[in-house]
Amino acid sequence: MSSIIVPKALDPGATIAFISPSARLNDQYPAAVLRATAVLKGRGYNVREFYNKDIGIQSSIINRISELRAACLDTKVSAIICTVGGPSFTELLPGLIADTDLHNIIRANPKIVLGASESVDDETLPLAFCIKHLFRAIADREPIGDVSRSPTYAHKHPSWFHDPASIHKTELVPTPGWIWLRPGKAQGRLFGGCLSVMARLNGVRQIVPDWRGRIIFFETATGEKFGSGNPIDRVKAGIADLIAQGVFEDAAGLVVGRPFGYDSTKQREKYISVIKGLLCDGPLSKKEFPILFNVDVGHTTPMVTLPFDALAILDSEKDQFAVQESGVV
Template identity: 35%
Template structure:
């Protein structure tokens, strides 16, 4: 298990190359308009894009297809022109890859790696196996492929955390600082298969804002991700210790893309975290805004968290812009944070990247 200060990647600059990879779900060729929008937006922002993706995987065997997927990841790290890697989307197959990665190669070529949902497994594995700090944040097909462009809040925080705008500066970049909160959000479901016929901006609505389920003050290095995915790596070589950490949790979509994660499964997942001793280890808990839950379901979810952490005194902050929600923060995992209910703050106390 790894719980020391992580290997911090270099900042991204205008003109740098960003790689798109699809380590889990393989749908780039199914939704080319979303990939094209993400590419066009980032190129307009001054970045170069390299899509490392094989539309037709080998059909001779599972191992042959797996090797192609692994080779794509290795290529994205090996290419020194690539300064950042953005996952195209999550999926259900990230766990097929972990045992086949060259963690020494990744350690020798550290760079920004960003994604969410079941990419949670890669965040754990890259920290445990290579010591690399990664970032829980937007994906190419989802947030960066939004029509007509990524939401301003999502993009502005991506820039804040990852991009060095002043080329002449050789000093370490300043701390990320207080995490912002969006005034509006959207969880409207628009079927991507309907594009281009249904192209329009999704409707937003006022955000209910943060909610302190339990007050308090906490310091710790933040880690976590999608709730069910955090449970998959206990007892494996890619388990990350949560000792003295602030835990970040968010809920995925449900059995269909337009449905919420069932609360009975969420309770099951939370109880499993408790059995693994996570509540004994952590100093604080941050919950992302649930996806497509009604107001009553959100209240039930929050009450459930309080029930299953009863007897503990760590602070709990809910309703943040993390995970299966838009807009989305970019969270530097393994960065030192402070939670302070009295000041109503979640603060990242160090830089997400090195300005070099």
């Protein structure tokens, strides 16, 4: 496993950069960007947005690389936040992999980088939960400890997805809670992300992750139809891809985020049956690593922020998922 690069904690008054290295939604949802900026400025931080209008595919690739590079090179920037996720970040990888000067700069002066799979709703409770656990991960030098659980969640997209100017509060429903799909106890370093992206990363030989001994976490994207969850056949295919690539051969444990669009008991059972059928039955049943389902990560609101490479534990007997190290120094 490669050496871990740990950035400095976000200090009061620091500068945070907004970038969009995949989907380009800043100009479509300016009100949402302004609200996010206001939240951070209200906590005393400075915010800079790195965004240039695209005029084509190659223009977009050049823009996104230059924006990311500029944010990394700016000595006043302490943290970089991706404003939204999306499927097209791999377009940047050939350029970024070849940019050895940038690699050296990042190693010499690492910054906090926050990925994104879903944007935060503006309802008071979800926003407060997200902000609390975001800064717990990037501004607190103490270990996160037990991962928190929100008592409610938003089962629909925020209203501004279909009306950019809307500030209508999203309906909240009770959270079903954690479900241990396989019991056990494990310790390992956290690594993972969106299921479809994880499978794609294993196809880029220069950056194939080392999955050995990890507590892996994954979550699934929304479906192509507005308001829908990721189709169950794609979920099954994504997990099968990771199995075929050997990701779970030496896994210490698995954490699965609450899947968007799977809100009824019947829908959740369908999702769970795929995980059990592929990971708890058949050859991988002998691995016996614990599997925890329905954690507040990924395409869900609200969510906790998990630090990559931080040491974590899973313990079904204690009903515990805890991060034992800080993600910053």
